[in-house]
Amino acid sequence: MDGNDKLKMILGRLLQAIPSIIGIVIVTFVLTRALPGDPAVYFAGPAADEKSIQEIRVSLGLDKSWPEQFWIYITDLATGNLGVSVSTGLPVAEELTRRLPASLELTFLALLFSLAVALPLGVAAATRPNTWVDQLCRVVVTAGVSLPVFFTGLFMVYLFYYILGVAPPPLGRLDIIFLSPPPITNFYTIDALLDGDFETFGAALAQLILPAITLGIFTLAPLARMTRAAMLQVLSSDFIRTARASGLRRSTVLYVYAFRNALLPILTTLGMVFSFMLGSNVLVEKVFAWPGIGSFAIEALIVSDYAAVQGFVLAMAILYVLLNLTIDIAYTLIDPRVGLDG
Amino acid sequence: MREFLKHLKYILTENPVTLFAGALFVLLVLAALFGPFLVPYDPMQSNSALSLKPPSLDHWFGTDQLGRDVFSRIIVATRLDLAIAVSAVAISFVIGSLLGSLAGFYGGWADRLVGRMTDTIMAFPLFVLAMGIVAAMGNTVENIVYATAIINLPFYARVSRTEVNIRRSADFVLAARLAGNSSLRLLAMHIYPNTLPPLMVQVSLNMGWAILNAAGLSFIGLGVRPPTAEWGIMVAEGAGFIVSGEWWLALFPGAALMLAVFTFNLLGDGLRDLIDPRRRT
Numbered sequence A: 001m002d003g004n005d006k007l008k009m010i011l012g013r014l015l016q017a018i019p020s021i022i023g024i025v026i027v028t029f030v031l032t033r034a035l036p037g038d039p040a041v042y043f044a045g046p047a048a049d050e051k052s053i054q055e056i057r058v059s060l061g062l063d064k065s066w067p068e069q070f071w072i073y074i075t076d077l078a079t080g081n082l083g084v085s086v087s088t089g090l091p092v093a094e095e096l097t098r099r100l101p102a103s104l105e106l107t108f109l110a111l112l113f114s115l116a117v118a119l120p121l122g123v124a125a126a127t128r129p130n131t132w133v134d135q136l137c138r139v140v141v142t143a144g145v146s147l148p149v150f151f152t153g154l155f156m157v158y159l160f161y162y163i164l165g166v167a168p169p170p171l172g173r174l175d176i177i178f179l180s181p182p183p184i185t186n187f188y189t190i191d192a193l194l195d196g197d198f199e200t201f202g203a204a205l206a207q208l209i210l211p212a213i214t215l216g217i218f219t220l221a222p223l224a225r226m227t228r229a230a231m232l233q234v235l236s237s238d239f240i241r242t243a244r245a246s247g248l249r250r251s252t253v254l255y256v257y258a259f260r261n262a263l264l265p266i267l268t269t270l271g272m273v274f275s276f277m278l279g280s281n282v283l284v285e286k287v288f289a290w291p292g293i294g295s296f297a298i299e300a301l302i303v304s305d306y307a308a309v310q311g312f313v314l315a316m317a318i319l320y321v322l323l324n325l326t327i328d329i330a331y332t333l334i335d336p337r338v339g340l341d342g
Numbered sequence B: 001m002r003e004f005l006k007h008l009k010y011i012l013t014e015n016p017v018t019l020f021a022g023a024l025f026v027l028l029v030l031a032a033l034f035g036p037f038l039v040p041y042d043p044m045q046s047n048s049a050l051s052l053k054p055p056s057l058d059h060w061f062g063t064d065q066l067g068r069d070v071f072s073r074i075i076v077a078t079r080l081d082l083a084i085a086v087s088a089v090a091i092s093f094v095i096g097s098l099l100g101s102l103a104g105f106y107g108g109w110a111d112r113l114v115g116r117m118t119d120t121i122m123a124f125p126l127f128v129l130a131m132g133i134v135a136a137m138g139n140t141v142e143n144i145v146y147a148t149a150i151i152n153l154p155f156y157a158r159v160s161r162t163e164v165n166i167r168r169s170a171d172f173v174l175a176a177r178l179a180g181n182s183s184l185r186l187l188a189m190h191i192y193p194n195t196l197p198p199l200m201v202q203v204s205l206n207m208g209w210a211i212l213n214a215a216g217l218s219f220i221g222l223g224v225r226p227p228t229a230e231w232g233i234m235v236a237e238g239a240g241f242i243v244s245g246e247w248w249l250a251l252f253p254g255a256a257l258m259l260a261v262f263t264f265n266l267l268g269d270g271l272r273d274l275i276d277p278r279r280r281t
Helices: A003-033 A039-044 A050-060 A066-078 A092-127 A132-146 A149-163 A188-194 A198-235 A238-245 A250-287 A293-302 A306-334 B002-014 B016-038 B070-106 B108-122 B126-137 B141-167 B171-178 B183-219 B231-242 B248-275
Strands: none
Touching: A003 A066, A003 A306, A003 B108, A003 B126, A039 A050, A092 A132, A092 A198, A092 A250, A092 A293, A092 A306, A132 A198, A132 B248, A149 A198, A149 A250, A149 B183, A149 B231, A149 B248, A188 A198, A198 A250, A238 A250, A250 A293, A250 A306, A250 B126, A250 B183, A293 A306, A293 B126, A306 B126, B016 B070, B016 B248, B070 B108, B070 B141, B070 B183, B070 B231, B070 B248, B108 B126, B108 B141, B126 B141, B126 B183, B141 B183, B171 B183, B183 B231, B183 B248, B231 B248
16 A cells, blocks of 8 residues: 555545534534423523523524524534523633633643553553563553542542642642743643743643643553553564564564554554543543633533533534544554555 | 353452452442441431541541531442442443344344444543533433433443344354244344343443443532432532541542442453453453
């Protein structure tokens, strides 16, 4: 295969995402219309009278038939209109885009942490089966999936903030004594670095570390398990034996020959890891009062702000599809069997 | 049967962790069944004189902000937490395995329909979908159960589709067909029972995840409401006290939750060893 085939595969994969997105849009539409009672009453908020409820009903198109309503829903989505949040009075789309960087910054750092721990741990466990490293890997894997993420978070706060006093209070992205850095990427750590303000960078990072580790611990388990299994399988295959017999260095065999092949099943697991991560993100944001889209959704849920909740579900689902798409494209690019080297 | 018992004994003696998990499981079930009769204090009884007392001999796990005994509340909560998880898993098991079997047996449009449905559910981050479902259907405990059941459905449907599909034209099925059995009878009496062992492993592994999921939903304020004793909501209520050092409020219910999930995960691994020795990791 040549580069052209790779391009075709990537295009094919992009096309495959379309049914998922259609499914997501249908489900969120059904969820919006499945509200118990009259949706217009909910969207109008608790202070509404009969007249304003009727206005809301007409403005939302709820007096029309289902197919017509679906059409309105799609055209609204196409123009980026997710409705207005009852609790904040701002458009939902605006709220979500304002808060998304906070969630993404947390999620990416958590992913980095969990990859940095899980990959070496899995490789070490696979190369030394039934030693203490392997047992450690097993314990971490089992404990990681059993720990409720909000429990880990609270435990960390107690240990590092209350007992040891090394962590800042779990209240958001930046201590109030610091000004938020000039917004460029809206990732506070990166913005502070771009601004050359290392004090703010340190403060933002200090706030990030505990929630990111909390989230990372939960996603460590599937990654470490898959790395170990994939490495074990690759290491027992014939081409590794041949490579060893040819007298290649141990590190060359391990990292160039084995690890590159083991990466493929690990990448596939990443899809599931993202599902865990985006879900647990909500819980971690609540524990650490993190001003991301998860805590926005929780606040909205409590006051029955449905437009906000549905907008959140839709945004998360689209984000998840995009992440999966990225993984699949990366998969196509790194698969050594799909001739990258000609 | 004797072979099976011998194998069971082998698995248990060879892997003491599974034996340990079995013991924990029995403990959990006993707490769920008899907990309310055994606890030392009334889990709802508040006593302002005793509020926020650290663990002591009288109150093993301390008392909460209303002076209620945390230990009693944790034990009593076992029933509700397990009930939510068991009913959710039961619903997804029944519906999922039914849909999956039909898809695997008939193939064609049935397969495509079920496949498209499971793909659509899996296109969402699952916990987020559960939040959306509870928000749409109403904030009650039953809806927590339904939401947890819906997000777990794809796992059962997929396992059962594969297991039915590989047996569809097995020799024993063809023999039964030649003997004049109808398609539906073949599926129900000859194929489906053979798919149960892998499904059981799925149930056990899924149970821990269902407990975590339901507790997560009540942690963010959905479903169970105070003053009901439930692990997730107890952790949420105790969360505010962590920063002022009253750790026992959140830590003990969280530990109970962890123990329950841990038990089911270990049990699932043990069951898998028992049923399919080849898949051991």
